[in-house]
Amino acid sequence: MLRVCTARSARLCLSPTLRTAMRSSTPVFGGVSFVRLNSSKTPDAAVPNLEIQTHLPSFDETASSAVDAGLSITDQIPQIVGEASSHIGYLSSIGMARSWWWPPELIQNVMEQIHVYSGMPWWGTIVTTTILVRFLMFPLYVKSSDTMARNSRVKPELDAINAELMAATDMVEGQRVAIKRKKLLAENGIKNRYLAAPILQVPVALGFFSGLRQMANYPVDGFTNQGMAWFSDLSLADPYLGLQIITASVFISFTRLGGETGAQQFSPTMKNVFTILPLLSIPATMNLASGVVLYFAVNGACSVVQTLILRNKWFRTKLDIAEVVRHAPTPGAPSKGIIETFKENMEKARLQAERRQTMQDNEKKMQEAAKELKGNKAIKIVRRSDFQKGSRK
Incomplete structure (x- = not known):
């Protein structure tokens, strides 16, 4: 019974021995000779593909074509593998290029498309x-x-604003500096x-x-x-x-x-x-x-x-790209090594985290105080004279 392989079921048609036999070949399929362009062939022997197949060939049909051509079983192995690799879906049949969203498989899919349709070597x-x-x-x-x-x-203005933002301890002050920084960036595009x-x-x-x-x-x-x-x-x-x-x-x-x-x-x-x-x-x-x-x-x-x-x-x-402005270093500023710069940045990050936590705590206390004040406003203060007037009536 003839079994036809597709891109999804081709793995069942090729045994492990056939899949691992990797050497160049000149497969014959449907009466058309396929010769892949690769670096191991001389220019005279390099012939472009006459037809691009988007599905893998049948194992039985390829084998029968090889028998008709007088090839032995040993010669059929590289021919079958070479024939399969000249079709879209070969990588999918050996467990690769199964999706178009995962980066490695996306790259494999793109390379297979280019390799098959252009006939270029790998x-x-x-x-x-x-x-x-x-x-x-x-x-x-x-x-x-x-x-x-x-x-x-x-850079000079931005560095000054960033330093001011790092030193801010109040939430309102930090928001004011952040708005100032956002405005500076917007004005300069x-x-x-x-x-x-x-x-x-x-x-x-x-x-x-x-x-x-x-x-x-x-x-x-x-x-x-x-x-x-x-x-x-x-x-x-x-x-x-x-x-x-x-x-x-x-x-x-x-x-x-x-x-x-x-x-x-x-x-x-x-x-x-x-x-x-x-x-x-x-x-x-x-x-x-x-x-x-x-x-x-x-x-x-x-x-x-x-x-x-x-x-x-x-x-x-x-390309409408702005020119780079190189500012002169600050006079007298000591040059810092990588380790010193890393330690300084870590210390700045720690201080900024502490200030941010302090600002959040202060903001929380202010919110609780405002909530309590709002609740107290619902209480009406009544004097003793008002009770006496009400009892006389």
């Missing part, structure tokens, strides 16, 4: 997907860069919600990391031979640490240029820290699969290009 798919995601997020970084630049204009744009990169990076690592550990068909240059196997670690060195270099570059928004102002101490941390990432990522580190390298390169664009005056004018 290294090209990873690079293309990374660039596409960074391009879609670019408008948010433009807004974030503009907000940082506008904040730099009013500052919307601090755009400062959270770089934080959105965190779930995206985690999605790429988890999704690619899962695909490399399986490994997905094509990951073992669709790399490039010295990292031809995307499921194994880079033997020469070239990708790790590239990643560290680009991260050092864009942090020294002003971060991904091109408007951040780091102290010399912080710049030294951002130089050391990327170097420490080399031994930390040396055992990761090349496909994962390739994403880190391409994402870092996109960050450098984005930083150069956002620092360019011509681009800032065309």
Whole structure:
């Protein structure tokens, strides 16, 4: 009996032996030859897909086609797996890309769409997907860069208001200063919600990391031979640490240029820290699969290009981004290290929490006093002479 596989039921059609046999092949299905473009093929042998299938082929039909072609059972295994991997739904059939809302599975779905419809090898798919995601997020970084630049204009006034807000011990006084701060931001067109744009990169990076690592550990068909240059196997670690060195270099570059928004102002101490941390990432990522580190390298390169664009005056004018105002340091102000700055911020946070608690306690007492006073107003004071007048009547 002929059994037809769909994207959901394809796992039942492929045995574990078939699913783990990952090497290139030239499958035959329905009389049409499918040849995937990958880095292991020469330009003469690379032929684009003639048809894109949105469902997985039948195991029985694929096997019968292989028998008709005179292939043995051993030769059928990579052919069946290769045929399945050239269809939308292959990742879902092996337990990946099952949803469009969870970041790792969303990234896997997007990469599968690009890989199947474009015919690119997996290294090209990873690079293309990374660039596409960074391009879609670019408008948010433009807004974030503009907000940082506008904040730099009013930094002295804003610092003074923040210090006044920290020192406020009365609820009414704190509200007055908060309104003053809100007015200052509104007058300069500052919307601090755009400062959270770089934080959105965190779930995206985690999605790429988890999704690619899962695909490399399986490994997905094509990951073992669709790399490039010295990292031809995307499921194994880079033997020469070239990708790790590239990643560290680009991260050092864009942090020294002003971060991904091109408007951040780091102290010399912080710049030294951002130089050391990327170097420490080399031994930390040396055992990761090349496909994962390739994403880190391409994402870092996109960050450098984005930083150069956002620092360019011509681009800032065309994108209507405010210019960054760099204020001279206060004369005689001592330079503070990272540990001292951290301790000072912690102490300020503690004092602010104590003041806020005191303000809340005072507000609560005032509310209780007002409630008691309101209740006392309902009591009517009657004099003794009024009782005497009433008894005579």
